[in-house]
Amino acid sequence: MSLTMTDQNRAESALRAHVTSVKEDLMTGVSFMIPFVTIGGIFLAVAYAIGDTQAVFENTGSAGWFLAQIGVAGLTIMVPILGGYIAYAIADRPGLAPGFLLAYILQQGNVVAEAATVIGISGGEAGAGYLGAIVAGLLAGYVARFFKNLDVPEFIQPMMPVLLIPVATMAVLTPIMLFVLGVPVALANEGLTSFLQSMQGGQAIVVGLILGGMMAFDMGGPVNKVAYVFATGLITEEIYAPMAAVMIGGMIPPIGLALSNFIAPHKYAAEMYENGKSGVVLGLSFITEGAIPYAAADPLRVIPAIVAGSAVGGATSMALGVTMPAPHGGIFVVLLSNQPLAFLGSILLGSLVTAVVATVIKPDFEDRVDTGAETSSTQPTDD
Secondary structure, eight states: OHHHHHHHHHHHHHHHHHHHHHHHHHHHHHHHHHHHHHHHHHHHHHHHHHSOTTTTTTSTTSHHHHHHHHHHHHHHHHHHHHHHHHHHHHHSHHHHHHHHHHHHHTTOHHHHHHHHHHTTOOOOTTOOHHHHHHHHHHHHHHHHHHHHTSOOOTTTGGGIIIIIHHHHHHHHHHHIIIIIIIHHHHHHHHHHHHHHHTOOTHHHHHHHHHHHHHHHHSSSSHHHHHHHHHHHHHHTTTOOHHHHHHHHHHHHHHHHHHHHHHHOGGGSOTTHHHHHHHHHHHHHTTOGGGGHHHHHHOHHHHHHHHHHHHHHHHHHHHHHTOOOOOSSOGGGGGGGSSOHHHHHHHHHHHHHHHHHHHHHHSOOHHHHHHHHHHHHHTSOOOO
């Protein structure tokens, strides 16, 4: 029995380690992707702002046209960058080119549609999107790492990282990605995009609730990043409402807790008051991590408060149809929104909800400390 339990524990530990490793690989890809998304989103938004949204691509040679070219380039290249650097995180340099190229080829709707025709399916014209890039990056990384770990003669080793491994990885994965995985992922991406474009009323509110709550739940952790990657990936499909909900949801926690701290300083440690001042700045800058000191001190009360506020802010944003084409910047990119006042109003509403909930459910700091001390003193000792 003990042997079985030991084996089970080992299996659970191995699974947990693998999940952690995959998360870290995905976050590496995201961290390299974000600057491309930021440049692309902001330049394209500015191009739309200074020119006619509909005609900016037709006014060849205008300032808006040049800005739009940069914006489109950033948003186009971000998806292959995501795939390439996920593979890079797994297999180092040998995985970079296969991950990039496989992710790139899956964005070509004509190629994916032809692959669908070959296997007797219709669709895929929109490409596989960022979902395809994630699959391509993971598989390219694992296959490249497999080849990298092979025992080969010493005279072949110098050719492995720059020639043999990338070519072999592409040769193995190209048919798999095109004819086995690429088409289903492209169809799933197309379905997701269509659903998000058609969202109205209750559907939009539910999506906003979920995305906003996810942004607050672990304040920059994996749940937060899943929501962020989801929204940034949709920018390439010209779906900007989820990005607004995500940015608003990520800005609310530090601001809401700072408001609670200012309103009811007796419910927080004295040193938290200064943290509240910096929390406002961090929140306005879309740095959700500014809420972490509060959550670390009292997670059971703080986390429900920030999730409630961010969920309300995200839902309000989606219900009002607020958009945000820039993936970062917080208050500094508010003018790029289609409804700047509604964007700010959603932040204010969500922050007030967080402040009210936190203030209501938190006891006075002195009482909480005294209760903790009494509980500690009543615990049995070893003596």
